[in-house]
Amino acid sequence: MPTADSPPVPVEAAARRRIALGPLPVMAALLVVAVIAAACVGASGLPLARAVHGLFVWDGSADHELVIGVRLPRAVLSVLVGANLAVAGLLAQTLTRNPLASPQTFGVNAGASLAIVLTAAVLPSTGVLGAVPSAFAGAAGVGAIMWFLSLSGAVSAVGLALAGITLQLLLTALVQALLIMSNTTQDLVFWLAGSVTGADWPKVAVVLPFTVVCGVTVLLAARHLGLLELDATTGASLGQNTRRVAALAAALVVLLAGSAVAVSGPIGFVGLIVPHIARRLPGGAGLRRQAVLCLVGGPLLLVCADLLGRVLAFPAELPVGVVTALLGAPVFLLLAVRGRGR
Amino acid sequence: MTRLRRTLLAGVILLALLALAALVSTAFGAVPLSFRQVADGLTGGPDAFIVRQYRLPRVLVSITAGAALGVAGVFLQAAMRNPLASPDVVGFSKGGGVGAMAAVIFTPPAAQVWTVPLGVLAGTTLTAGALLLITRRFGGGVTALVLVGAALAALAGALVEYLLVRRPQSADQAMVWLAGSVYGSDGADVVTLLAWLAVCLPLTVLATLSVDIAGFGDDSVVSLGRHPARVRAVLVVAAVLLTAGAVTSVGSIGFLGLLAPHIARFAVGSRGTHLVPAAALTGALVLCLADFAGRVVALPNEIPAGIVAVVVGGPYLLFLLVRENVVRENGKHA
Numbered sequence: 001m002p003t004a005d006s007p008p009v010p011v012e013a014a015a016r017r018r019i020a021l022g023p024l025p026v027m028a029a030l031l032v033v034a035v036i037a038a039a040c041v042g043a044s045g046l047p048l049a050r051a052v053h054g055l056f057v058w059d060g061s062a063d064h065e066l067v068i069g070v071r072l073p074r075a076v077l078s079v080l081v082g083a084n085l086a087v088a089g090l091l092a093q094t095l096t097r098n099p100l101a102s103p104q105t106f107g108v109n110a111g112a113s114l115a116i117v118l119t120a121a122v123l124p125s126t127g128v129l130g131a132v133p134s135a136f137a138g139a140a141g142v143g144a145i146m147w148f149l150s151l152s153g154a155v156s157a158v159g160l161a162l163a164g165i166t167l168q169l170l171l172t173a174l175v176q177a178l179l180i181m182s183n184t185t186q187d188l189v190f191w192l193a194g195s196v197t198g199a200d201w202p203k204v205a206v207v208l209p210f211t212v213v214c215g216v217t218v219l220l221a222a223r224h225l226g227l228l229e230l231d232a233t234t235g236a237s238l239g240q241n242t243r244r245v246a247a248l249a250a251a252l253v254v255l256l257a258g259s260a261v262a263v264s265g266p267i268g269f270v271g272l273i274v275p276h277i278a279r280r281l282p283g284g285a286g287l288r289r290q291a292v293l294c295l296v297g298g299p300l301l302l303v304c305a306d307l308l309g310r311v312l313a314f315p316a317e318l319p320v321g322v323v324t325a326l327l328g329a330p331v332f333l334l335l336a337v338r339g340r341g342r
Numbered sequence: 343m344t345r346l347r348r349t350l351l352a353g354v355i356l357l358a359l360l361a362l363a364a365l366v367s368t369a370f371g372a373v374p375l376s377f378r379q380v381a382d383g384l385t386g387g388p389d390a391f392i393v394r395q396y397r398l399p400r401v402l403v404s405i406t407a408g409a410a411l412g413v414a415g416v417f418l419q420a421a422m423r424n425p426l427a428s429p430d431v432v433g434f435s436k437g438g439g440v441g442a443m444a445a446v447i448f449t450p451p452a453a454q455v456w457t458v459p460l461g462v463l464a465g466t467t468l469t470a471g472a473l474l475l476i477t478r479r480f481g482g483g484v485t486a487l488v489l490v491g492a493a494l495a496a497l498a499g500a501l502v503e504y505l506l507v508r509r510p511q512s513a514d515q516a517m518v519w520l521a522g523s524v525y526g527s528d529g530a531d532v533v534t535l536l537a538w539l540a541v542c543l544p545l546t547v548l549a550t551l552s553v554d555i556a557g558f559g560d561d562s563v564v565s566l567g568r569h570p571a572r573v574r575a576v577l578v579v580a581a582v583l584l585t586a587g588a589v590t591s592v593g594s595i596g597f598l599g600l601l602a603p604h605i606a607r608f609a610v611g612s613r614g615t616h617l618v619p620a621a622a623l624t625g626a627l628v629l630c631l632a633d634f635a636g637r638v639v640a641l642p643n644e645i646p647a648g649i650v651a652v653v654v655g656g657p658y659l660l661f662l663l664v665r666e667n668v669v670r671e672n673g674k675h676a
Binding site: 100149158159161162163165166167169170173174176177180181193268269312313316317318319322323325326328329330332333336337 | 476486488489490492493494496497499500501503504507508596640643644645646648649650652653656657659660663664
């Protein structure tokens with residue numbers, strides 16, 4: 001407790017608060033800037049002033065319709081999907097104690113994709129609402145396989161990631177085969193890579209509840225979820241029902257990754273690299289702070305990647321999943337090489 | 343000599359299966375032919391056009407490319423002393439795909455007969471160089487190598503998609519090619535591939551003779567009077583050249599270079615001079631069958647042979663992975 005006769009303490013407290021917040025204010029500010037930029041930059045070449053006008057002045061003009069109806073939902077969807085994937089990756093890495101874990105490298109995204117494409121082929125009328133439950137089913141199926149493999153102890157950390165990637169290749173091949181068989185090849189490239197093109201408010205509404213509910217759950221249960229990093233015996237000796245907490249974490253991964261894939265396809269590497277960056281940032285100790293950093297950092301990465309994809313291939317668009325792969329594959333390489341000793 | 347007899351027996355069986363697969367593959371398709379019609383077509387009967395222009399080149403390309411990939415797999419596994427290594431698993435094929443795409447986009451169509459193979463060769467060589475550099479710099483366990491390869495493949499895949507988006511008009515054709523397909527092969531493809539493989543033959547023979555030595559530790563290789571780095575270099579270069587040839591003609595077909603050596607080793611054991619021919623036959627058989635399966639599973643559509651190969655080879659890699667770890671934990675030799 002700071003008292004009147006100990007002058008250094010308030011200074012320390014302020015310093016501590018600064019560390020506790022860490023780079024969070026800067027990241028949040030950057031995210032706001034990125035979202036506004038994403039709403040203003042696009043193929044139609046709207047001047048910046050008119051785009052900003054369309055964003056903030058709700059007068060029903062064409063500019064307003066473009067910015068509010070097309071670009072803003074895309075930016076918001078990127079924010080939500082980025083948050084989902086980053087937190088899912090963080091939980092997967094904590095749960096399996098494997099630095100190479102993520103919804104993509106463990107094949108969870110691909111499982112969700114396969115289930116979605118399968119549903120679309122069998123029941124074409126269900127649309128995006130049919131995609132969500134099937135994405136959960138697919139993600140849960142692959143998640144169960146990977147969990148079983150990791151619990152069986154037969155496979156090392158690197159081996160587990162390799163098994164996940166093999167599973168991903170396999171499931172992606174099946175998705176390709178299905179898409180070819182059902183003659184829906186027109187946006188195959190885009191969908192397989194993962195993309196937020198064609199975002200609209202209904203898609204935002206589909207994914208928003210999952211982001212909010214799962215995000216709040218992670219923050220509230222962070223104390224318990226964080227203990228998963230220890231081995232099961234230590235967790236149990238600290239009074240933790242480890243099995244129940246692990247099941248909660250696995251369910252959260254499935255919900256977060258599944259809902260993200262349902263609206264945007266399997267976007268890779270966000271869930272892998274954002275948690276690693278979050279852990280290295282000042283104030284990145286403890287699962288709750290890491291989760292907060294992921295909730296801001298994932299969206300920041302994805303919005304910027306989407307912007308980059310629109311600028312790099314102008315006037316065409318690069319699927320955001322391609323940009324994240326270009327950025328993320330080298331990081332993955334580094335982690336794989338470093339993880340070999342474990 | 344029982345080993346020789348066993349190898350010969352396996353070779354005869356594989357050859358017979360290959361001939362059968364080629365025959366069935368030539369007969370089946372959008373226009374089903376009887377075996378007699380196929381035989382007539384070969385000698386210039388009424389179905390000569392279908393047989394000679396469409397079916398036969400396709401079957402021959404799949405056989406030749408499959409053989410090249412199978413042998414490349416043996417060489418890489420020997421050079422890296424890693425049962426999981428193969429040109430597709432460690433990303434060579436995907437790197438070659440990037441080179442091909444770049445050549446298609448950045449060079450005039452008239453020159454592409456030359457630039458595409460060169461692009462594939464450059465892409466494959468670069469990927470091999472990166473892989474060797476990384477694994478050498480950091481050392482590498484058996485599975486870490488594959489993970490590095492997977493990362494390189496992901497990077498290459500992203501680059502390919504970048505190029506595809508820049509040049510969307512060639513996207514449909516490129517997608518099929520990238521998945522790995524023998525669709526649309528013609529006589530010229532067969533001749534080109536065979537000529538390339540003939541050029542590679544001396545090096546392939548040399549590499550075949552090095553397969554056994556590469557299995558020893560570096561000290562043993564030195565004591566046998568050979569240079570360990572040079573032995574490995576011969577193997578890797580041969581693998582790169584063979585892979586480049588196969589990728590140029592059929593695209594990035596996955597898991598074939600992994601699958602074929604393992605099946606062949608199961609049949610004839612691991613002596614190089616026996617294993618390499620057996621792996622060539624096995625690779626040819628597997629690709630021929632994969633192409634056939636892809637053609638008949640989803641009539642009237644075609645599933646590229648590469649997708650079929652992944653669906654078959656993926657589970658096998660998983661199996662190898664689990665076994666690799668189980669074996670190591672039991673303390674047996676890895």
